[in-house]
């Protein structure tokens with residue numbers, strides 16, 4: 001399969017702060033990829049660099065083997081960014097018509113209405129009269145106007161009500177079934193799991209996991225043994241064990257993340273460590289996601 005997107009050692013520094021730090025991955029034709037991560041993880045910055053809307057500090061981003069700034073490449077890409085800003089005083093149907101006119105093979109107005117759930121009434125509204133949710137629907141129609149091969153959606157469902165979300169994801173599935181490549185960013189693990197066939201998990205500017213949703217979930221739902229230590233316990237004491245993936249301190253407890261709690265317990269007793277209140281937990285998915293991505297850890 002052809003690489004539709006290829007990014008190599010991509011880095012963006014804003015005022016000495018690394019927003020994106022040496023990120024490399026490629027995306028193949030027909031993949032539906034969720035870029036998942038908390039606020040400030042670098043999702044938008046990475047997307048903007050892929051789209052050629054922001055210059056990288058280092059590294060490069062290629063789309064269809066070229067710079068996305070090129071017109072011939074832009075014509076093959078549809079984009080919906082977080083802030084949908086529409087030209088005032090135009091009716092929705094006029095702005096969609098205008099966008100359609102930019103492309104060599106646009107979708108018809110009827111196709112766009114069918115895909116986005118815009119009503120005839122919406123089409124006759126002036127853009128400044130639209131609600132936030134309606135604006136996003138128009139933004140969606142504009143992203144699809146040129147019948148693109150590759151679609152980028154930056155946190156697409158923010159501000160959408162439940163019905164609009166449903167229509168949106170149903171359409172995304174339809175587009176995916178037509179073989180289009182779809183890349184979207186989200187804060188929500190559930191959304192990524194429901195829609196994507198691959199999740200790239202970002203945290204603090206780096207990719208911390210990349211794989212099928214079930215593999216990422218498997219990684220995130222590791223069990224833990226946690227306890228309160230009554231004296232210093234070096235991280236190395238547990239991190240060396242083969243079944244241990246991480247050791248950290250949170251809320252005064254030491255957490256040993258593992259897929260084999262029995263062997264961690266055995267080790268704990270064998271070492272005769274002075275600990276109390278031992279707990280074994282099967283991490284909940286959302287909780288584990290937070291553990292992986294939030295700054296809740298303390299130095300050990």
Ligand SMILES: Nc1ncnc2c1ncn2[C@@H]1O[C@H](COP(=O)(O)OP(=O)(O)OP(=O)(O)O)[C@@H](O)[C@H]1O
Nearest residue numbers: 014015018019037038039040041042043044045046
């Ligand atoms: N133009 C800018 N100037 C300075 N700092 C920026 C700029 N754009 C982004 N940043 C910083 O870069 C980091 C990554 O931001 P980015 O918007 O890419 O994250 P994100 O994962 O998309 O977050 P969100 O989910 O909140 O949109 C943040 O710390 C942000 O404050």
